[in-house]
Amino acid sequence: MSVLDLARLQFAITTVYHFIFVPLTIGLSLMVAIMQTFYVRSGNEMYKGMVKFWGKLFVINFAMGVVTGIVQEFQFGMSWSEYSRFVGSIFGAPLAIEALLAFFIESTFIGMWLFGWDKLSKGIHLLTIWLVAFATTISSLWILIANSWMQNPVGFEIVDGQAQMVNFGAVVTNPNIMYQFPHVVFGGIATAGFFVIGVSAYRLVRATTDDDRTMFSRSLNFGLVFGLAAIVFTIGIGHLGGQFMLDKQPMKLAATEGLWESDDPAALSFFQIGDEADRKAIINIKIPTLLSFLVYDQFNGMVPGMNDLNAIYQELYADIYGPDADYIPPMIWLLYWSFRAMVGFGMFMALISIVGLFFSWRGKLDKHKWFVRVLPYTIVLPYVANMTGWMITEVGRQPWIVQGLMRVEEGLSPNLTAVDLWVSLIGFTLVYGVLMFADFYLLWKYGSSGSTSGEVVKPPAEDLELGKAY
Amino acid sequence: MDLNTVWFILVAVLFTGFFFLEGFDYGVGILLMIVGKEDGERRQVINTIGPHWDGNEVWLITAGGAIFAAFPNWYATLFSGFYLALFLMLMALILRGVAFEFRSKDDNPLWRKTWDYAITFGSGIPALLWGVAFGNIVRGVPIDETMTYTGTFFTLLNPYSLLFGLVALTLFTLHGALFLSMKVDGVVRERAESIAKKMWLPVVLLVVGFVVYSFFATDLFIGFNLVQGIGLAAAVIALLASGWLIRKEQFGRGFIGTGVTIVGTVMLLFGGLFPRVMPSSLGAQFDLTIYNAASGPYTLGVMTTIALIFVPIVLAYQIWSYWVFRKRITAESHLEY
Numbered sequence: 001m002s003v004l005d006l007a008r009l010q011f012a013i014t015t016v017y018h019f020i021f022v023p024l025t026i027g028l029s030l031m032v033a034i035m036q037t038f039y040v041r042s043g044n045e046m047y048k049g050m051v052k053f054w055g056k057l058f059v060i061n062f063a064m065g066v067v068t069g070i071v072q073e074f075q076f077g078m079s080w081s082e083y084s085r086f087v088g089s090i091f092g093a094p095l096a097i098e099a100l101l102a103f104f105i106e107s108t109f110i111g112m113w114l115f116g117w118d119k120l121s122k123g124i125h126l127l128t129i130w131l132v133a134f135a136t137t138i139s140s141l142w143i144l145i146a147n148s149w150m151q152n153p154v155g156f157e158i159v160d161g162q163a164q165m166v167n168f169g170a171v172v173t174n175p176n177i178m179y180q181f182p183h184v185v186f187g188g189i190a191t192a193g194f195f196v197i198g199v200s201a202y203r204l205v206r207a208t209t210d211d212d213r214t215m216f217s218r219s220l221n222f223g224l225v226f227g228l229a230a231i232v233f234t235i236g237i238g239h240l241g242g243q244f245m246l247d248k249q250p251m252k253l254a255a256t257e258g259l260w261e262s263d264d265p266a267a268l269s270f271f272q273i274g275d276e277a278d279r280k281a282i283i284n285i286k287i288p289t290l291l292s293f294l295v296y297d298q299f300n301g302m303v304p305g306m307n308d309l310n311a312i313y314q315e316l317y318a319d320i321y322g323p324d325a326d327y328i329p330p331m332i333w334l335l336y337w338s339f340r341a342m343v344g345f346g347m348f349m350a351l352i353s354i355v356g357l358f359f360s361w362r363g364k365l366d367k368h369k370w371f372v373r374v375l376p377y378t379i380v381l382p383y384v385a386n387m388t389g390w391m392i393t394e395v396g397r398q399p400w401i402v403q404g405l406m407r408v409e410e411g412l413s414p415n416l417t418a419v420d421l422w423v424s425l426i427g428f429t430l431v432y433g434v435l436m437f438a439d440f441y442l443l444w445k446y447g448s449s450g451s452t453s454g455e456v457v458k459p460p461a462e463d464l465e466l467g468k469a470y
Numbered sequence: 471m472d473l474n475t476v477w478f479i480l481v482a483v484l485f486t487g488f489f490f491l492e493g494f495d496y497g498v499g500i501l502l503m504i505v506g507k508e509d510g511e512r513r514q515v516i517n518t519i520g521p522h523w524d525g526n527e528v529w530l531i532t533a534g535g536a537i538f539a540a541f542p543n544w545y546a547t548l549f550s551g552f553y554l555a556l557f558l559m560l561m562a563l564i565l566r567g568v569a570f571e572f573r574s575k576d577d578n579p580l581w582r583k584t585w586d587y588a589i590t591f592g593s594g595i596p597a598l599l600w601g602v603a604f605g606n607i608v609r610g611v612p613i614d615e616t617m618t619y620t621g622t623f624f625t626l627l628n629p630y631s632l633l634f635g636l637v638a639l640t641l642f643t644l645h646g647a648l649f650l651s652m653k654v655d656g657v658v659r660e661r662a663e664s665i666a667k668k669m670w671l672p673v674v675l676l677v678v679g680f681v682v683y684s685f686f687a688t689d690l691f692i693g694f695n696l697v698q699g700i701g702l703a704a705a706v707i708a709l710l711a712s713g714w715l716i717r718k719e720q721f722g723r724g725f726i727g728t729g730v731t732i733v734g735t736v737m738l739l740f741g742g743l744f745p746r747v748m749p750s751s752l753g754a755q756f757d758l759t760i761y762n763a764a765s766g767p768y769t770l771g772v773m774t775t776i777a778l779i780f781v782p783i784v785l786a787y788q789i790w791s792y793w794v795f796r797k798r799i800t801a802e803s804h805l806e807y
Contacts, residue, residue: 056575059571060571060572060575062571063567063568063570063571063572064568066524066567067563067564067565067567067568068564070527070531070560070563070564070567071560071564073531073534073535074534074549074556074560076538076545076549077538077545077546077548077549077550078549078550078553078556078557079550079553081546081547081549081550081618082546084538084542084545084546084549085542085543085546085617086542087542088538088539088541088542088543088545088546088765089539089542089765089766089768089769090769091538092535092537092538092539092540092542092545092765093539093765093769093772093773095535095538095539096532096535096536096538096539096540096773097535097773097776098535099528099531099532099534099535099536100532100535100776100777100780100781100784101776101780103528103531103532104525104528104532104784104787104788105787107524107525107527107528108524108525108528108787108788108791109787109791110524111520111521111522111523111524111525111791112521112791112794114520114521114806115517115520115521115795115806116521116794118804119794119795120794159766162542162765162766164765164766164768164769165765165766165768165769165772166766166768168768168772413546413550413553414616414618415550415551415553415618415619415620416550416553420553420554420623423554423557424553424554424557427557427561428561431561431564431565435564435568438568438572441576442572442575442576445575445576446575
């Protein structure tokens with residue numbers, strides 16, 4: 001593999017891995033803050049148990065998000081130095097602001113929340129978790145402002161080969177962020193919703209005490225309400241974001257739809273086997289006009305295909321990259337199926353939370369044990385949807401590192417050797433792999449049998465007792 | 471003063487905050503298994519920095535972000551040039567951070583021991599590497615006309631920089647021992663105090679060696695300026711004073727001494743660099759400076775406004791967080807980790 005491929009693979013691995021933990025942090029911090037608000041307002045100890053139980057899982061996940069996030073702050077400079085030189089003025093700024101506005105609040109107040117139960121008044125202690133939740137959201141806002149600039153560069157001028165910021169307001173109000181930010185945040189809340197749904201259902205089936213039963217059925221309801229509300233918003237905003245994509249990144253849209261040739265009215269493909277070498281579809285089952293309808297809200301309208309767009313770009317950028325440069329993203333199959341997985345799983349999540357809420361509202365969850373037994377498996381849905389969503393966003397932007405301004409190979413650090421990259425790639429992969437086991441082990445331990453009364457360390461004997469509940 | 475200078479100072483301030491704060495929590499991490507022999511003692515040790523280590527580390531993240539935004543060429547050359555060293559540091563920081571949160575969540579002795587090692591080495595390696603990194607920056611590394619680092623990983627392992635690595639490692643350890651002596655009690659406190667007493671002289675010798683070596687190996691003392699003078703004087707006086715205070719068993723004041731030593735050292739280094747950010751060993755014409763490494767004036771202006779508003783707020787709530795957890799941790803304290 002070339003240095004470029006290694007660097008891309010490493011960036012993909014470290015970033016995808018980081019984003020396993022981020023959505024749950026975003027959503028669960030908010031849910032724990034709300035649970036603790038219930039506790040402080042009602043004084044009901046059951047809510048305190050909820051805060052302690054979910055808070056523990058939150059912290060295990062949070063730690064992984066924090067440490068893998070450190071890598072993000074540095075690896076632009078490490079592997080992508082030429083990119084960093086080009087964009088520092090406009091991309092580095094939101095990163096610095098994120099650290100100053102969000103990371104400091106997050107890190108300081110998570111410490112105060114964890115250690116402050118008996119050192120702070122109830123009200124101030126509640127404030128600390130709200131600040132953590134607030135800061136996580138602010139953090140995603142600023143990093144997405146940076147990412148949005150890579151998708152849709154605004155508010156800059158090229159000076160001496162650097163993209164220099166000339167309008168901070170334009171960068172912050174990038175139209176792309178208006179879709180991306182709520183889509184990611186609601187996606188995070190939906191993730192947390194399903195995490196809470198799944199764990200609660202698991203515990204509910206095995207609950208031996210009334211306290212456990214009350215707490216986990218209340219938690220399950222929490223999860224269902226948050227999950228449904230969030231997934232509905234996520235889907236709705238995602239739809240609008242897709243329409244925006246037609247305007248700013250038509251190639252990404254065509255690639256995720258497997259649309260090789262322009263079409264009007266365009267059909268929506270729902271099963272395609274394509275030939276990426278010859279750049280055409282081999283088997284393609286489609287629904288007529290549906291793609292035009294989704295994109296234009298009407299039954300006609302031209303949706304440009306990849307081959308036509310490629311020709312347009314080749315002409316447009318001939319002076320810079322030569323007449324034969326290619327502008328079609330790699331791995332169209334990945335984009336095509338990622339999009340279908342994301343949308344399909346999102347719809348499925350909506351369906352599950354509607355059914356769950358209906359059963360719960362009618363008090364029929366007890367009668368539909370099968371449903372409750374299936375729920376733990378649904379935790380995987382939002383995770384797949386999150387990953388595939390980012391695959392579309394980032395792979396679909398290729399070959400650009402900054403849409404229309406810089407190709408990915410131009411951004412690479414010139415001094416790195418394949419040995420450098422292999423060392424770090426293997427190192428990251430090993431350590432991340434081991435940590436994944438440790439993280440899953442702890443989440444499983446505390447999720448499946450963790451105390452609901454808020455003890456710090458439970459003796460292992462606890463596991464055995466719960467085993468008898470089968 | 472132009473905005474480029476303002477940002478140079480701000481980056482220096484962020485590194486000062488980072489080395490002062492994370493300095494002692496690296497030290498505490500390094501000493502974990504030496505001052506804490508059994509599990510309860512180790513938990514006391516970790517709890518002294520438990521609420522703070524993450525917030526301390528954000529000083530580094532913010533410094534990284536600030537360099538990226540204000541001096542993109544500095545960010546690009548430094549991080550791509552010191553690639554493998556940074557990779558090692560990131561590994562260490564990752565394991566260390568996870569270790570704090572994961573250690574107490576299972577009582578299997580092997581589990582705990584593994585994370586204890588992660589804390590020790592995860593603290594020691596970055597402490598050493600920061601010294602090596604700054605030693606190299608001050609000494610100058612090969613940077614060509616395209617602002618690209620042309621050396622290798624082994625170029626960084628020169629005697630001068632390694633000596634500075636040892637200075638950082640031992641100074642942070644002493645700083646951490648003094649912090650522990652204020653924050654714990656009983657046998658853990660006695661061990662921390664005795665380590666502080668033993669470590670002071672080696673630290674002084676290493677610092678003296680470093681200053682003398684700097685005189686020959688770097689241009690730190692050419693065109694010696696007022697900031698450097700104040701920094702050097704403060705560092706020397708504070709380090710000597712901390713030795714005297716340690717002898718007098720006034721460890722809390724000794725901690726202020728090592729803190730001032732760290733601040734003074736950063737002033738000496740950044741004062742010596744100014745207006746360069748990364749001197750090139752291939753010729754002064756290739757030096758990265760606060761001008762050729764900077765992003766545009768507009769960005770610097772926007773960022774200055776934001777920094778002036780938020781840095782004081784951050785300082786205020788971080789100080790408050792130390793105030794909340796000011797009490798000494800004893801064997802009877804409720805321990806979270």
